[in-house]
Amino acid sequence: MALRVYNTLSKQKEDFQTVQPGKVSMYLCGPTVYKPSHIGHMVGPVIFDTVKRYLSYNGFDVTYVINITDVDDKLINRARENNTSIEALAAEMSEDYFDCLKTIGVDTVDEFPRATKYIGEMQKIIGRLVESNKAYPLNGDVYFEVTSDDDYGKLSRRNVDDMLAGTRVQANDQKHNPADFALWKGAKEGEPGWDSPWGRGRPGWHIECSAMSMKILGESIDIHGGGLDLLFPHHENELAQSESCTGKPFARYWMHNGLMQSADASKIGGAHDASGDAVPDQQSQEANKLAGSLGAESVKTAVFAKFAPETVRFFLLSTHYRSPIPLSEDSLVDTGKSLEGFYRLFDAYERVTGHSFYDIGAATSRDQTVSLDEDPADFFGELSHLRDRFLQAMDDDFNTGGGIGVLFEMRKCINGFVVQQKLDAGGSTDEAAIAAWATAMTLLKELASLLGVFRQPQETSGPTDDAFAGQLMDLIIEVRAIARKDKQFDIADKIRDGLTALNVTLEDRPDGTDWRRE
RNA sequence: GGCGCCGUAGCCAAGUGGUCUAAGGCAGCGGAUUGCAAAUCCGCCAUCCCGGGUUCGAAUCCCGGCGGCGCCUCCA
Numbered sequence: 001m002a003l004r005v006y007n008t009l010s011k012q013k014e015d016f017q018t019v020q021p022g023k024v025s026m027y028l029c030g031p032t033v034y035k036p037s038h039i040g041h042m043v044g045p046v047i048f049d050t051v052k053r054y055l056s057y058n059g060f061d062v063t064y065v066i067n068i069t070d071v072d073d074k075l076i077n078r079a080r081e082n083n084t085s086i087e088a089l090a091a092e093m094s095e096d097y098f099d100c101l102k103t104i105g106v107d108t109v110d111e112f113p114r115a116t117k118y119i120g121e122m123q124k125i126i127g128r129l130v131e132s133n134k135a136y137p138l139n140g141d142v143y144f145e146v147t148s149d150d151d152y153g154k155l156s157r158r159n160v161d162d163m164l165a166g167t168r169v170q171a172n173d174q175k176h177n178p179a180d181f182a183l184w185k186g187a188k189e190g191e192p193g194w195d196s197p198w199g200r201g202r203p204g205w206h207i208e209c210s211a212m213s214m215k216i217l218g219e220s221i222d223i224h225g226g227g228l229d230l231l232f233p234h235h236e237n238e239l240a241q242s243e244s245c246t247g248k249p250f251a252r253y254w255m256h257n258g259l260m261q262s263a264d265a266s267k268i269g270g271a272h273d274a275s276g277d278a279v280p281d282q283q284s285q286e287a288n289k290l291a292g293s294l295g296a297e298s299v300k301t302a303v304f305a306k307f308a309p310e311t312v313r314f315f316l317l318s319t320h321y322r323s324p325i326p327l328s329e330d331s332l333v334d335t336g337k338s339l340e341g342f343y344r345l346f347d348a349y350e351r352v353t354g355h356s357f358y359d360i361g362a363a364t365s366r367d368q369t370v371s372l373d374e375d376p377a378d379f380f381g382e383l384s385h386l387r388d389r390f391l392q393a394m395d396d397d398f399n400t401g402g403g404i405g406v407l408f409e410m411r412k413c414i415n416g417f418v419v420q421q422k423l424d425a426g427g428s429t430d431e432a433a434i435a436a437w438a439t440a441m442t443l444l445k446e447l448a449s450l451l452g453v454f455r456q457p458q459e460t461s462g463p464t465d466d467a468f469a470g471q472l473m474d475l476i477i478e479v480r481a482i483a484r485k486d487k488q489f490d491i492a493d494k495i496r497d498g499l500t501a502l503n504v505t506l507e508d509r510p511d512g513t514d515w516r517r518e
Numbered sequence: 519g520g521c522g523c524c525g526u527a528g529c530c531a532a533g534u535g536g537u538c539u540a541a542g543g544c545a546g547c548g549g550a551u552u553g554c555a556a557a558u559c560c561g562c563c564a565u566c567c568c569g570g571g572u573u574c575g576a577a578u579c580c581c582g583g584c585g586g587c588g589c590c591u592c593c594a
Contacts, residue, residue, distance in 0.1 A: 031594065044594050073592065158521050158590075182592095205592045227594040232521085234592075258523090259594075261587080318531070318543080324524080324587075331530060334544045338530095341543095344557065389541090393532080402532050405542035412542095412559085419551095419559050489553055496555070507556050514557090 003058060005223075006322065006397045008231065008254040009155055013397055018222050019252060023061050025217035026052065027251070029209060029226035029234065030066040030112070033093035034075040036298035037100045039312070039327065040227075040260045046313055046452070047257050047321045047398075048225050049106040053450050054394050056108075058366050067212050068094050068114045071202055076191060086192060090114075100299050103309045105452045113212045115203065119194045121211035122203045125245050126183045126196075134244045138174060140186025140199045146179045149240045155254060156232035181237050183207050206237040213250075214242065224251035227259055228322075258324040262295055295327055303332075308458045311336040317400040317451055341411055342454065348424045349441055353434060358457055360438075362446035366391070370443045379417050383440055386410045390447050400451060407447060414440045426511035477506070477513045484508075 003016040018024055028048050031041050045066060052062045069075075070090035079089045094112075101109070126142055129135035134148040146152045146160055153159050160179045182204035187193030193200040213221055219242075226235060235254065242250040294302055303312060315335040319325050346357040363369050369387070372380040386406050393402030417440065418424050421433040428434065448454040476495060483491040496506050499515070507514045 029594070032592080038594090040594055042594090069592090153521095156521070156589080161520095228523090229589070229593055232589060257594080259588075315530095320532080322523095323531095326530080328530095330544090334530065337545095338543050341558090348558090399532075402541075405532060408542050415558060416560090424558085484553080487553075493554070500555095505556060508552075508554095509557085 003055075003395050004397055005253050005255065007252075008256050011157075014253070017252070018060070019218075019220050022059065024052075024055050024063070024223065025221040026062060026064045026223040026225065027209070027213045027217055027221055028064070028066045028224075029230055030068050031097055032069040032072045032074055033090045033097060034072065034078045035093060036300065037093075037097045038297060039295055039299040039303050041097065042100060042104050042106075042299060042312070043260055043316055043325065044225060044227055044257055045101055045106045045109070046104060046316050048223075048255075049108050050317060050400060050451055051223070051225075051255075051398055052108045053452055054398060057364060057450055062108075063110050063217060064108055065111045065113065065212070065216055066109050067209060068097075068112050069208060070094070070114045070116050071192065072205070096298075096300070100304075103300075103304055104313050105309065105455065111216060113216060115208040115212070118208060118211045118215060119203065121215045122207045123184075123194075123196050125207065125211055125214075125241065126198075128245050129183065129241060130198075132244075135183055135241075136176065137198045140201060141182050142184035142198050142204075143175055143180040144183050144237065144241050144244075146177055146181070146240065149244050152240050153236065155239050156236045158232065158236075181206065181233065183241065206234055206241060209234075209238050210242040210245070210250075214246070219246045219250075220248050221251050223253045223255055225255045225257070228256045229259055231256055255321075257321045258319070260295065260325045260327050262327055294329060294332075307332045307336060308339075310453055310458055311339060314339060314404070314451075314453055317453075318404050320399060320401050322397075338408070341415075343458070345411060345415060346454075348418065349437065352424055352428065353438065355438070356457075357441055357445065357454070360442050360445045362442050362449055364446075364449070370439060370446060372439070372443070379413075379436055379440070382413050383410065383443055386413065387443060387447065394450065403447070403451065407444070407451075410440075410444055410447070414444065424509075426509070473504075473515050477515065480506075481513065 004013040005016050006013045026048060028044055030045075031037065048064065048066075052064045055062045068090075071086070075086055075090060079086045082089065094114075098112075101107075126135060129144065130137065130142065133145070135142055135144050160177065184196060184198055184201050184207075185204055186199050186201040191202070193202050213224070224235070224238075235256075239250050239254075311332060315332055316325065318335065350356050372384045372387075386409055390403050390406040390410075393399040393406065396402075414437070417433075418437065421430060421437075422428060423430070423433055423437060445454065476499070480492050480495045483489075483495070499506060503518045505516055505518055507516075
C-alpha cells in the first residue's frame with residue numbers, strides 16, 4: 001500500500017507525491033523563544049521527527065526545518081521585564097528548546113533558522129507584493145491586501161465576509177479591509193527595528209515563515225506543518241502572501257497536529273499568558289490549575305523531572321497526530337507502566353544472549369528489512385504479519401497509535417516464543433531458537449526506531465541506586481537464598497515483604513534473584 | 519454569528535462501508551507457572567452517545583438531537 005497523507009488543503013487523505021522525486025522538504029512552524037518550552041512545544045517536533053523517520057525509511061531524502069522566532073512582541077516585553085536584551089533572552093530560551101528536543105529524541109532536524117537572519121528575504125517578498133499592488137504601505141506599516149488574492153481563505157475554509165461577522169475585529173483604522181494583515185510593522189519608540197523602504201520597523205508575524213521556507217527549501221515545498229491553532233490566521237496568511245508573491249503552490253501538503261489539552265479538555269497554554277488583557281474566568285483558571293505544573297510550566301522541570309522522556313514521547317505518539325492529546329499525570333503514569341514490559345524483555349534478552357537490545361543494528365530502510373524467510377515458520381510468520389500491519393498503519397497517514405498497538409502485540413508474540421522455547425529458564429543452549437529470538441528483536445528494534453523509541457537505555461537509576469546499595473542488595477539476596485534453600489520461607493518472605501515496603505521488588509528466577517526499585 | 523473537530527469498554531486508544539459480536543495498553547477477574555510471590559504466558563472483560571435514514575450490509579455515509587472541544591485574540 002502506498003503512503004497516504006491527510007492534507008488540510010484538500011481535507012482528505014492523498015497519495016504522497018513529492019515535488020521532486022525521492023526528495024521531501026518539510027517545514028515546521030517553531031516556537032517564539034521568550035520563555036522555557038512547555039510540553040506543548042514538543043508535540044509538533046516529535047510528530048514531524050517521526051514523519052521524517054518514516055519517510056526516510058521509505059527511501060526519501062528528507063530535509064526538516066523548524067524555525068525559531070526571535071523577534072516578536074512577547075519577546076520584546078519579556079526582555080524588558082527581565083531587564084535583559086532580546087538577543088540574550090532568545091539565545092537562552094532557544095538553548096532550552098534545543099535541550100528539550102534532544103531529551104525527547106528529536107534529532108532529525110536539519111536546520112533551525114532564526115527570523116532575524118532573514119529580514120532581508122522578508123523585505124524582498126514584501127517589496128514584490130507592494131510592487132504588484134497586493135500589499136500597501138500605511139502609516140509606516142505594510143499590509144497585505146486580502147481581496148487581491150481571489151482564493152484567500154482556501155486553507156482554513158473561510159471567506160472574508162463571513163469572518164468579519166461577529167468577530168471582535170475593530171472596524172478601526174484605515175486598512176482597506178479589516179482582514180488585511182501586517183507584513184511589516186513600523187517601530188514605535190524604543191522598539192527594535194530594521195531599516196526598510198517603508199521605514200524603520202519589524203516584520204509581521206507571518207512573513208518570516210514565508211521567507212525562510214522559500215529561501216531554505218524552495219518556493220514550493222512538500223510538507224508544511226504546525227499545530228492546528230496555526231491554521232488560521234498564520235498559515236492562511238503565510239500561504240496567501242507566498243503564493244501571491246511567487247504564483248506557485250507554496251506547500252503541497254499542509255499537516256496540522258492536534259493540540260495538547262489538560263484532562264478536562266481545556267487547552268494548555270492558552271490566553272492566560274498572552275497579552276495580559278484577557279481576563280481569565282474562574283473556570284479556565286481552574287483548568288489551568290489542573291493542567292498546572294504538567295502543561296503550563298517548563299517541560300524540563302514539570303515533566304522530564306518526573307517522567308522518563310521516552311514515556312513522554314510514547315505518550316505523544318499513542319494518539320493520532322491530528323487528534324487532541326489529553327494530558328494528565330495519570331495517562332503518563334499508565335504509559336510508563338505499559339513500557340515496563342518492553343524493558344523487561346530487553347533485560348531478559350541481554351541476560352540470555354549477553355547482547356544489549358540497544359546495540360542491535362536494525363535496518364533503516366524498508367528495502368532492507370529483516371528477513372523472516374527461514375524457520376521456525378510459525379513464529380516468523382506471525383512476526384511478518386505484525387510487520388505488515390505496523391507498516392500499513394504508518395502508511396495510512398502516520399497512524400502511530402495503531403503502530404504502537406502492533407508493537408505491543410509483537411512484544412507478546414516474542415514473550416510467548418521465549419516461554420514456549422524455555423529460553424529464559426536458565427542456560428538454554430538451543431542456538432536456532434536463540435537466533436530466532438535475535439531476529440525478532442532486530443525487527444522490533446527496526447520498527448521502534450521508526451517511532452524514535454527504544455534507542456537508548458533509559459536512566460532509571462535513582463539517587464540511592466549506587467554501588468553501596470547494590471552491594472547491600474547482593475548481601476540480602478544471598479542471605480535470603482540460604483534461607484530459601486533451607487526452606488525457611490518465613491524468613492525469606494519477611495525479607496521480601498520488608499523490601500516491598502521499601503519499594504524494592506524481588507524476582508526469583510531459576511538462575512538467581514533479580515531486584516528492582518519501583 | 520462564521521468556520522471546524524470530537525463522542526468506541528472503569529480509564530487511555532486503533533479502526534471510518536463487509537475479514538468488526540471492534541486492535542492494543544492501564545486497571546480488574548480466572549488459569550498455567552512459582553514454596554509463596556514477582557515476571558511471563560493463556561483465557562475473560564464493548565454491538566461503538568441517542569433517534570431516524572441510505573444500503574444486500576454502518577461504529578464507519580446522510581439528517582436531526584444531546585454532550586464535549588477548537589479557531590475567528592501574534593498560543594506549538
